[in-house]
Every structure is written in C-alpha cells, then in structure tokens.
Amino acid sequence: MKIYTIGGYEEIGKNMTAVEIDNDIFIFDMGIKLDRVMIHEDTNLQDIPPKKLRKLGVIPDDSILSNKNIRAIILSHGHLDHIGAVPKMAHNYKCPIIGTKYTIGLVSSLIKEEPFSKCSNQLIAVNKKVEIGDCEIEFINSTHSIPETKFVALHSKEGTVLYTGDFKLDMHPTIGEKPDFKRLRKLNPKVMITDSTKAPEETKTPSEKVAVTMLQDFLLDENDEKKGIVTTTFASHIARIKTLLETADKMERIPILLGRSLCKYYGIALKLGIVNNGAKMVKRRNSIDKKFKDINKEKEKYLVITTGSQGEKEAVLSRIANKETPLLLNKKDTVLFSTSTIPHPINIANRYKLEAKLKMQKVRIIKDVHVSGHASKEDLREFLRIVKPENIVPTHGEYTMLASWAELGEEEGYTIEKDIFIRRNGQEVVIE
Ligand SMILES: [Zn+2]
Structure with a gap:
C-alpha cells in the first residue's frame, strides 16, 4: 500500500x-x-x-x-x-x-x-x-x-x-x-x-452547543438594549446559521441572509432538508441595497446575517463598513462576529481594516462568539x-x-x- x-x-x-x-x-x-x-x-x-x-x-x-x-x-x-x-x-x-x-x-x-x-x-x-x-x-x-x-x-x-x-x-x-x-x-x-x-x-474543542449558549447569552440578554444587529459567520457553517435564525425568532426579529455564498450554502441545505428554518435570502447587490433601505428605517426589527466574516473586500459586511450601502450603523448598533479570524496575514489585515472602519462609526463590535x-x-x-x-x-x-x-x-x-x-x-x- x-x-x-x-x-x-x-x-x-x-x-x-x-x-x-x-x-x-x-x-x-x-x-x-x-x-x-x-x-x-x-x-x-x-x-x-x-x-x-x-x-x-x-x-x-x-x-x-x-x-x-x-x-x-x-x-x-x-x-x-x-x-x-x-x-x-x-x-x-x-x-x-x-x-x-x-x-x-x-x-x-x-x-x-x-x-x-x-x-x-x-x-x-x-x-x-x-x-x-x-x-x-x-x-x-x-x-x-x-x-x-x-x-x-x-x-x-x-x-x-x-x-x-x-x-x-x-x-x-x-x-x-x-x-x-x-x-x-x-x-x-x-x-x-x-x-x-x-x-x-x-x-479539548468545545461542542457546537457551547456556541449556541455564547450567542444566546449575548443576543437574548434583556438588560442589554440593542438596536441594529449585524451578524456574520462562515457561509458554510449551516449549524451556526440555524442557531442565528432560531435566536432571531426568540428575539422576535426578522432574520435575513445577505450575500451570494450564504444564500448558496444555506439554499442547498434547505433543499436537501438538512435544515428547515426558512429565511429571507437576498443574493444580488442591488436587491441587498434595496433591502438595506428598509432595514435602515427599522433596524430593531431585523437580525441581519451577512457574508464577510474575514473582512473579504467584496463581501456585504465590508460594503457596510465602507458606507457603500444604505444601512448606516452608529453607536447604538452592533456587529457580531460568530467566527474566529483565520490566522493568515491577509485575513488578519482585512479584518483589522474592517474593524477599524466600524469603530470609526462607533459601532459596537462583539468578536469570537465561536467554537472551532x-x-x-x-x-x-x-x-x-x-x-x-x-x-x-x-x-x-x-x-x-x-x-x-x-x-x-x-x-x-x-x-x-x-x-x-x-x-x-x-x-x-x-x-x-
Ligand atoms: Zn473543513
């Protein structure tokens, strides 16, 4: 052999x-x-x-x-x-x-x-x-x-x-x-x-169940008043997306999946019956921006789930940070990263830029709500x-x-x- x-x-x-x-x-x-x-x-x-x-x-x-x-x-x-x-x-x-x-x-x-x-x-x-x-x-x-x-x-x-x-x-x-x-x-x-x-x-690597607790500890904390919430995770992490959708339900917010890769991975999982938590999915840039116009008026009604957890330049989250979309964030809003940064210099640099831009807009950042x-x-x-x-x-x-x-x-x-x-x-x- x-x-x-x-x-x-x-x-x-x-x-x-x-x-x-x-x-x-x-x-x-x-x-x-x-x-x-x-x-x-x-x-x-x-x-x-x-x-x-x-x-x-x-x-x-x-x-x-x-x-x-x-x-x-x-x-x-x-x-x-x-x-x-x-x-x-x-x-x-x-x-x-x-x-x-x-x-x-x-x-x-x-x-x-x-x-x-x-x-x-x-x-x-x-x-x-x-x-x-x-x-x-x-x-x-x-x-x-x-x-x-x-x-x-x-x-x-x-x-x-x-x-x-x-x-x-x-x-x-x-x-x-x-x-x-x-x-x-x-x-x-x-x-x-x-x-x-x-x-x-x-x-020992913690169970995915620990990530559920970490996410819900923050998102379901009623003492902590939140307005706009933008979350991001790996597009292929269907279990994490499912948790975000279930948590949105508990928060009585409308979950919305934005970005091409998120929609692709989640769409195939839905089609095959791996998950059955439906959600509004928006793929294309123009439609996403149109949706952001609505969300910007009533941020507290939505839980936004986007691509761009590694600071990828073309991803939705980077466009938000660059103020290229109608969704304008401020100090009442939160961006939550349900990922780690993949430890490659390019990702680290991209994430640094992304976070710095969000901080300039005084956005609250919650990082590393994640297990490997x-x-x-x-x-x-x-x-x-x-x-x-x-x-x-x-x-x-x-x-x-x-x-x-x-x-x-x-x-x-x-x-x-x-x-x-x-x-x-x-x-x-x-x-x-
Ligand atoms: Zn793998």
Whole structure:
C-alpha cells in the first residue's frame, strides 16, 4: 500500500491525498488554497486557467499521479480546501466523484460555475457505502463545521485506510448525529490519515452547543438594549446559521441572509432538508441595497446575517463598513462576529481594516462568539485510543501542526518513521 501526500502537507489548504492499492488509485479530497489568489490584487479565481493555478500553488500538483489508474475521487466534506479544485482537475481523471448529498450538491454547483473545463465525471451521492472494484468505500458519521462531514474508510484486501478529513468530537451537535464511535472502534485500520490543524492546542474543542449558549447569552440578554444587529459567520457553517435564525425568532426579529455564498450554502441545505428554518435570502447587490433601505428605517426589527466574516473586500459586511450601502450603523448598533479570524496575514489585515472602519462609526463590535470545528490535541488522543490505527499519516496542516500530531503519537507509543510518518507535498509513504 502506498500513500501519495499531494497537498495539505505543508499548509492549510489544497488538501489532496492518494492511496494506491494493487495499481488502483483512490483520491481523497481535491481542495484549493485561496490565499495564493488573495495575495494578488484584482485576481479572480474564475479568471485563471487550471495550469496557472497549479503553478501558483492554488490547486494541488498532482503530477505524481500521471499515467496511473485512478478509480475514484472521494470527498470527505464540502469545504473549499477539500473540494474547490474538483472543477479544475477532476476532468483529467476518468473516474466517479463520490461524496454525501450535501458535498455533491456543492461540487455540482462549482462545476456549473467553472469557465475553463467541463467536468463530466459521474457524481455519486452516498450515505453509507459504495463498492469500487474490489474495494468498499464506507462513510462513517463525523462532526465538523459543515453538514454531512464523514470519516472515510477504504476497505481493501490489503487492509483498511481511514481518512478522517476534518473533524471534531462533538457529543452535542446541533445538526446531524454524533461521531459513530461504535463503528470506529471496530475498524482496526492499517493506516489513518488524519487532521492536524489543532494538534498543537493542548485542550479539548468545545461542542457546537457551547456556541449556541455564547450567542444566546449575548443576543437574548434583556438588560442589554440593542438596536441594529449585524451578524456574520462562515457561509458554510449551516449549524451556526440555524442557531442565528432560531435566536432571531426568540428575539422576535426578522432574520435575513445577505450575500451570494450564504444564500448558496444555506439554499442547498434547505433543499436537501438538512435544515428547515426558512429565511429571507437576498443574493444580488442591488436587491441587498434595496433591502438595506428598509432595514435602515427599522433596524430593531431585523437580525441581519451577512457574508464577510474575514473582512473579504467584496463581501456585504465590508460594503457596510465602507458606507457603500444604505444601512448606516452608529453607536447604538452592533456587529457580531460568530467566527474566529483565520490566522493568515491577509485575513488578519482585512479584518483589522474592517474593524477599524466600524469603530470609526462607533459601532459596537462583539468578536469570537465561536467554537472551532477541528479536534484539539486531547480530542485527537481520545480518537487515537478509540481507533488504534497501525500507522498514522498526519495531514491538513503546516509542518509544526503535523509535528505536533507526531509528538502526540510518540506519547501514545508510536515511533516516527516506523509507524507515524511526516511528509511534505509531493512525497510518498509505503506501508509494508
Ligand atoms: Zn473543513
């Protein structure tokens, strides 16, 4: 069994791993690294051909797989750092793309938007299991920060590969079920390829239920008089949006979702029945501005939910801060960030600008009303003791994050280069 560590082994972004069993290749995830686009001013991802994207390091360099027999592209969940490169690369492989309904829904919308290549791969939406040749692909329930995230087990005659994707161990998820510990205990994987993002953090990641309490503590506090409230979160964080909608109900305010990506992610979740909390959704700039005219007259009647939590320039929140919309905020109004700032210099700079502009308008800012979607060190330890893999390959992180996973492995009795392997992009691990 051979594992190709293609992308996500020296960064957060462009995740892609391939497993070779008997000359058959199974690809896990195919993501993009957006900050490589963001560092260039005036660059739009859709305007750059795939070849150039690969050169810029926006999409994984998959040249290690040329002339190989690719059997399937398996997607663990719908975040762009896991599926964003599908419309740019998948057409090069004559194989199906497999994921849950929600993930496949998001992928097919990306494929429709792709101007350069026509991806005609078969899309297979799977809830539990699918057979590809001699192998079986099993989706096991997991928890993260986007619906229908799965642990993926690839069962082959050479043993089971467990690809964890991004995960946390949430015992109180607000959408979907808890992780399937019962199944995980029985897997006995030969190798586990696993999320490292929060491996350096010596704690346990709180449940999404904690985020509900944090949000409602502030929003439902009757001693605290509020006028306009603008909230923002990650567009794909459907559980958080659901909480905001439910809280708006309790506040007797009208919730309203503004911005293209929010409407897209939430719209697909609604269509698939993942959520049933309806809300007014406004996508286009002109319609949003028209709506803001109404909201500006009676701010206390609405709970605004917008895009732009990272200070993205074109997002609705940045336009509000720039006074480019009819919604004018002042010291009686609040902007609440139900996210963390993704710790990249570009995001940090964008967020700084956004907050400074809001502060100049004397707007009250509430930050970090958020819990992470990634397992911290003590969750990973718990997970390791449950799964007991024979070998470990940490992925999804910068070198220090992968190394933290390796240290944890050592604490639990594994040995670097014997049964826990750190690799860079474009390298291999051979499992005997
Ligand atoms: Zn993710």
